[in-house]
Structures are given as structure tokens and as C-alpha cells.
Amino acid sequence: MAELRGRTAAALLAFACIGACSSEQSDLPGPEPAAPDQEKKPDVIYVPTPQDVVDMMLHLAKVRKEDVVYDLGCGDGRVVVTAAKRYGCRATGFDIDPDRVRESRENVRKNGVEHLARIEQKDIFTLDLSGADVVFLYLLPSLNVRLIPQLEKLKPGSRIVSHDFDMEGCRPDAVLTMRSKEDNDREHSVYLWTVPFHREETDSAMHGEVWEFKMDDAEEPAARQP
Structure with a gap:
């Protein structure tokens, strides 16, 4: 017992x-749960903007040292790096793809602009854009339109520059066409808007100025009315 x-x-x-x-x-x-933004997938396939087109976009936007530049979907960070190096302005790139974020951060480091440029892994459709003076886009027309409510909160006088794609319902201030030597002389379009937008129901590309520019021309492109 x-x-x-x-x-x-x-x-x-x-x-x-x-x-x-x-x-x-x-x-x-x-284990730490993944941040919501880190679980999302990119809305577009990454295609880099040729460097000579980046240069023209910065020129068209009249970027200044005192500006704050945002690049939505920053890819390898070339817009952010170029803005910081050439103009001495603060620049932030946003991307949802962790591979692109790593690549961009490495390019920022290699170019020695960590004091001016940073890269964040964020969903661009959740961002507060009100702190930017210049916003760069290389997305799709539908995604540009989706961003309009956020872009409308930019300060008056802020500039928005889009590579190749318009923003339906918002008339651009200028549309520039150029041939990129870095892209086998292929034609590229650059759209410029200034906040507040000129809203319209018709195709906006028909109403802006059309700029013709070739990379071997003078620095200032000549504008003509369509």
C-alpha cells in the first residue's frame, strides 16, 4: 500500500x-508576425526607368535643393539616388518588394547619400504624401488614378511626374516625349502635373503642352502647343 x-x-x-x-x-x-506591408505583393512588374529619362523627369519637375522627393515604387533607387546626388535634396523611395528595397538601400549606400536618401518598405496606397514637394511615378494608368485622393493632399505647387502613363481625369501641365539613348532610341513619355489638379472628364493628354526633346539637343527643351 x-x-x-x-x-x-x-x-x-x-x-x-x-x-x-x-x-x-x-x-x-x-515568432514575430510579418508586418502587413511585407506580406503584400507588388502591383506591377519591375521595369527600371532609363537613367536619361530619370534625368529628364527631374529636370521637368524643376527639383530644387529644398525639395522633398518621393518615388512611389522606387525599384533600384535610381531616382532617389540621382535626386540626392545631383540636387542635394532629401529623397525617399517606397517599395513593397523586399528585394527592391535591399537593392535600393545598397545603391544609396554605394553612392554615399545616406544623409539625404532613405528607402522604406511600404504599401504606397497607405502613405501620407503631404510631406512631399515632388512625387515620381512609374506605375500603370489605373494605379495612378487610384493614387489621386492621396496626391490631392499635397501642398499647392507640388509637382507629380509620371513616366509613360497618364492620370485619367487630371489634365497634365506638360507632356514631354523623348527618345532614350539608353533604351535603343525608344520613345518615352513624361507627364507633369502641379497641385491642385486641373480636373476634366476627357482624355488629359490632349490638352497639355507637348514637349519635344532629344538628348543631344540643348538642355532646355522647346515646348509647342498641339
């Missing part, structure tokens, strides 16, 4: 230890 009581006590002690260990393990922190 004493032996049975001893076995029972040992069994109860073992269960108590198991329960205590389980309780302690349940209190341990689990």
Missing part, C-alpha cells in the same frame, strides 16, 4: 512538472 501511494505521488509530481513546463512554454514569445 505504501508502495502504491509512492507511485501515485510520483505520477502526480510528474503531471505537475509537465503542466508547469507547458505553462512556461506558452508564455514564451512566438
Whole structure:
């Protein structure tokens, strides 16, 4: 009988230890959940803007040292790096793709502009853009339109520049066409808007100025009315 009581006590002690260990393990922190933005996938396939087109976009937007530049969907960070190096302005690139974010941050580091430029992994459709003076886009027409409510909150006089794609319902201030030497002389379009937008129902590309520019021409492109 004493032996049975001893076995029972040992069994109860073992269960108590198991329960205590389980309780302690349940209190341990689990793996960190992924941030919501890190779980999302890019809305577009990454295609880099040729550097000579980047140069023209910055020129058309009249970027100044005191400006804050945002690049929505920054890819390899070339817009951010060029803005910081050439104009000495602050620039931030946003991308949802972790590979692009790593590449961009490395390019910022290699070019020695960490004091002016930064890269953030964010969903661009959740951003507060009100702190920007210049916003760069290379998305799709539908995504440009989706951004309009955010872009309308920019300060008056802020500039928006889009590579190749218009923004339906918002008349651009200028439309520039150029041939990129870095892209086998292919034609590229650059759209410029100034906040507040000129809203319209018709195709906006028909109403802005059309700029003709070739990279071997003078620095200032000549504008003509369509």
C-alpha cells in the first residue's frame, strides 16, 4: 500500500512538472508576425526607368535643393539616388518588394547619400504624401488614378511626374516625349502635373503642352502647343 501511494505521488509530481513546463512554454514569445506591408505583393512588374529619362523627369519637375522627393515604387533607387546626388535634396523611395528595397538601400549606400536618401518598405496606397514637394511615378494608368485622393493632399505647387502613363481625369501641365539613348532610341513619355489638379472628364493628354526633346539637343527643351 505504501508502495502504491509512492507511485501515485510520483505520477502526480510528474503531471505537475509537465503542466508547469507547458505553462512556461506558452508564455514564451512566438515568432514575430510579418508586418502587413511585407506580406503584400507588388502591383506591377519591375521595369527600371532609363537613367536619361530619370534625368529628364527631374529636370521637368524643376527639383530644387529644398525639395522633398518621393518615388512611389522606387525599384533600384535610381531616382532617389540621382535626386540626392545631383540636387542635394532629401529623397525617399517606397517599395513593397523586399528585394527592391535591399537593392535600393545598397545603391544609396554605394553612392554615399545616406544623409539625404532613405528607402522604406511600404504599401504606397497607405502613405501620407503631404510631406512631399515632388512625387515620381512609374506605375500603370489605373494605379495612378487610384493614387489621386492621396496626391490631392499635397501642398499647392507640388509637382507629380509620371513616366509613360497618364492620370485619367487630371489634365497634365506638360507632356514631354523623348527618345532614350539608353533604351535603343525608344520613345518615352513624361507627364507633369502641379497641385491642385486641373480636373476634366476627357482624355488629359490632349490638352497639355507637348514637349519635344532629344538628348543631344540643348538642355532646355522647346515646348509647342498641339
